[in-house]
Amino acid sequence: MAEANDAAPMDLPIREKQPKQQLTKGMEHMRSYVTIQDNAAATPAKDTTDPGSDAYGVPATYAPIRQPTSAPIQNNPEKRSDPFQFGTRYLEQGDDIFSHNAWDHVEVDPQYSDFIVEQTEFQRSNQVSDFDKQRFNSQPEKWWDKFYSNNAANFFKDRKWLGQEFPVLGEVTREGYGPVTVLEVGAGAGNTAFPILATNENPELRLRACDYSKKAIEIIRAQEAYTAQESPALQADVWDVAGEELPPGLEPGSVDVVLMIFIFSALSPDQWKRAVRNTFTLLKPGGEVLFRDYGRGDLAQVRFKKGRYLDENFYVRGDGTRVYFFEEEELRRIWEGRSAEDGEDANADDESEDKKEAAPKFEIVNLAVDRRMLVNRQRKLKMYRCWMQGRFRKPPT
Template structure:
């Protein structure tokens, strides 16, 4: 088919950047605010947040007790089917109500995923193609476009919510010479006609695959694999197992193991690193870690433990073999 991607390079030489990125990994990735570590429990309320806070065995046992209690009030089968069949409709309602007011723009992208910006800078003669999976209101797309105003960048922004795509297209920064947004379900067995297979340099999956049913992960990963050039990257960030948001769910919210429905009908899964590696089994794993943060309310003396999984995965070059 004829598309802007007709100019694309057949492979990505992102590996040239990996050594440089790897030396910075411990400084930038999984710990955006540096190394503010809690070494003395008596100092916990001295700051609003602490990085790299590991859980004790007792805390993990307490979390498992909470999960067990949630299982006693699991959503019934008929409702589970309804939430699955109407998944896109619930997100349509969400974006129709909230437009672009709910989520904040992800200006932390450069800190967590520096290679996204470094690699786009290396492209001068040919375009750099980014695909944002589950673009939502454009909270990844537009910060990236703003930070790369003079670069030869083309962004594909897809979402299975037509309302979300409408929000993206209504943004004053939306320019079809640099960004094309369209409705697409990443779990579909059909490949999107808007994208040429094997043309994308980087796919971002940021708080999106948690919204789909676990049984569809394999298809989603296959579609992403087909989008990417050999050597192309997946940049992944999502909710981690036993995150505060998971433990706050009450009865009648659990759909399946670690998979929940919110009050507005949208769904969310809480991942482990092993599940990410299994989902993207065709890819080379460059990074797969947990970003743990302790957030405190110093006025109310509350401790809130957050956990996000973050991964960077590479589609093998033609000569590579994943064992």
């Protein structure tokens, strides 16, 4: 034993530091489509997001899609406008792709476009079993209960971009605006409701947060910002937007603004009509829906592998929650009350039990595709994102 202790220390081989892994295991199949070579020339591509930074691709901050009001400055390598306007950072030939972490209005390159088609065919040919389809679709709220039980209020980031993206929220929360009721559908853990409450200066604001996950509502009600309200402006309740009843305490025609932020995609296509009808019923004449959700071909859709495809553009995540990816024209039909087959009035060929009720017809104030590309200099990644954003108004009469 003494001889062993007195022996000269052994020279151990020095291990070289390994470079940081570029991709998660779930995205390894996309390596050649999302990695950037060190000397890669900038070419117009599509919108993206770092998969490890924002939950399920729901961003905490990003550039709004509103059109710029000022002309771009000539000879402007910094891509600035004076004053600065969101939506003006265009990626042009010769630009250093790493000079900024995000580029606006970016289209996917042909290679990535082909990959989307191939990946979609692969997903379609490796669908969820019929047994699992029934399991995931029968009680979707229980999967969200499980999700929030596991993640509490720490998974999604507060959506601080809401007032920037939807200026009407800044108007209704300013001092002196007067009585107004805002309903958030799919409130989750309060990552939309609490930022609105924190900036509110309108003592007559009535903010309602609803979700069909009981656990999510428990999390909202347990937070200090909720329990500390002296004159409660925020009220949270369990409610299924695709159910047969209206939210507790809300009457038809009592809501001024409905928020639907990454919630419509959690519904199955056969729930859309009822969800739209309930929303229409709750809104006052002239009331609006503020809408943000996933677009077709978004990174979150493309990175799904086998065993996640429920139906066309409809998937189940590893935690059992569901997600749908929309096209612009598809959303226009849904909210204007037109059928998918021929674009005509949805009531013309509706044979369901809801036929006795006319399909709601919202006015499309605006609806646009938000395409962005986010890049990560350290990991040499480019992520193409596609979101849908719109404002839908209940006709004044």
